[in-house]
Amino acid sequence: MLNAIGLDEVQESAYRALVGLGAAEVPELAHRLTLPEEEAARTLRRLERQGLAAQSSARPGRWVAAPPAVALGALLTQQRHELEQAELAAALLAKEYRAEASEPPVHDLIEVVTGAAAVAHRFRQLQLGATREVCGLVTGKPMAVPSTENSAEEQASTRGVHYRVVIEREVLNGPGSVSGLAEALGRGEEVRLAERVPTKLVVADGTVAMVPLTGRDAEPAALIVHASGLLESLTGLFESVWQQSLPLRLTPADGSGAALVEGAADGPDDVDLQILSLLLAGLTDASVAKQLDVGLRTVQRRVKRLMELVGVATRLQLGWQAYERGWVSRVTPG
CATH class of the missing domain: 3.30.870.10 (Endonuclease Chain A)
Structure with missing residues (x-):
């Protein structure tokens, strides 16, 4: 998980262990990570260079973890800066490429x-x-x-x-x-x-x-x-x-979870109908996505496709068309 900020698997495990223990000596950490003591010591020194661990001044030979919010925050800031610089370099190269080859061979x-x-x-x-x-x-x-x-x-x-x-x-x-x-x-x-x-x-x-x-x-x-x-x-x-x-x-398929079926190209599928019903019930896009366990952009994309399908410009018009076409049932107060 922390490889994005430059930690390999061993370093991440060592830092997590050190955070959990609060402080530890090399033999204790090596035993916890099932590593040779020499490798555990090298890992701690690498964490020290990255500002994630330090040797205790009160007890020589004992290592303590740097606070994650501070130490990891600094590494994240550095990574963001490096990424911004890389994006800037890529943009400049792209601009240079376009200038040199507006009509490429x-x-x-x-x-x-x-x-x-x-x-x-x-x-x-x-x-x-x-x-x-x-x-x-x-x-x-x-x-x-x-x-x-x-x-x-x-x-x-x-x-x-x-x-x-x-x-x-x-x-x-x-x-x-x-x-x-x-x-x-x-x-x-x-x-x-x-x-x-x-x-x-x-x-x-x-x-x-x-x-x-x-x-x-x-x-x-x-x-x-x-x-x-x-x-x-x-x-x-x-x-x-x-x-x-x-x-x-x-x-849905009886006893087997779900099955693939071919559908007509000019109508909504089961997921579309569920989305329409929930939206007409007053739920927001985000609530519908959570309810159906799909992505928010999936909900919005499907709604847009349905609007294009019936040729309307607003969701209110889509709701009316859904009723008129029998896609959803009109609910009347009891």
């Missing part, structure tokens, strides 16, 4: 990545670098990055990045695919199903895309496409497939 608009490790790394980079939306087409053919191992998707989704993914029906036959899709839907991602998907594709924030390169060589390779006419074509391909696909949603 064609070869700068396309990258070729070869090798399973390189493809997987770039795929992860695209998702972790996204700030708004990741769109994807997934086929049933073997891939360099199995969906069950795509931890970057979960991290990006947790940060509020919106996912729209179309999967080929064959994908459902893969091991762990159904449970992985259920988890994705539970995070508020939008998933649709198509009989056939023309190619694998990932588009991040509408600014960069990744498509596989196929050939006789079995080694995985991918094409990274930056802002260009080709990127616009790939984005258009995704939107076309998306519009022609049916949404997948979760529905």
Whole structure:
């Protein structure tokens, strides 16, 4: 947990132990952490250099922990400062890059990545670098990055990045695919199903895309496409497939938690209806999110989609349309 401010696992364990004990000698700490005394002593000296521990002046050989609020606060402030400096440097480099290459050569608009490790790394980079939306087409053919191992998707989704993914029906036959899709839907991602998907594709924030390169060589390779006419074509391909696909949603299954079902593309799903009912009952977005155990942005995104679906501009109009369309029951005073 404290690795973000420069502590490794051993240092964090030592500091936590020292905080819990209040003060300790090297043998006592080494026994508590099941470490050799020499390593425990080295760890304490590293904590001392970071301002997290100090030797007691009253009892030589005894170590005390620095107050967490003060010591960790100082490290956090330092990390924030370093991060701000890195962000500033990145912004300056980006500005310099734009100034030097306002119209980059064609070869700068396309990258070729070869090798399973390189493809997987770039795929992860695209998702972790996204700030708004990741769109994807997934086929049933073997891939360099199995969906069950795509931890970057979960991290990006947790940060509020919106996912729209179309999967080929064959994908459902893969091991762990159904449970992985259920988890994705539970995070508020939008998933649709198509009989056939023309190619694998990932588009991040509408600014960069990744498509596989196929050939006789079995080694995985991918094409990274930056802002260009080709990127616009790939984005258009995704939107076309998306519009022609049916949404997948979760529905309760007898004795088995939940099941995946195909839904109509022009109506609300069960989660949408629950959100509408709670909002019409007077709950705030935050309360609805807590009640349904989903993210606040998921609630707001679904409400926005429903407003677009019925063609209204306000939530009041949405409530009226929900009653008119029979999505929710009109409650009258008893």
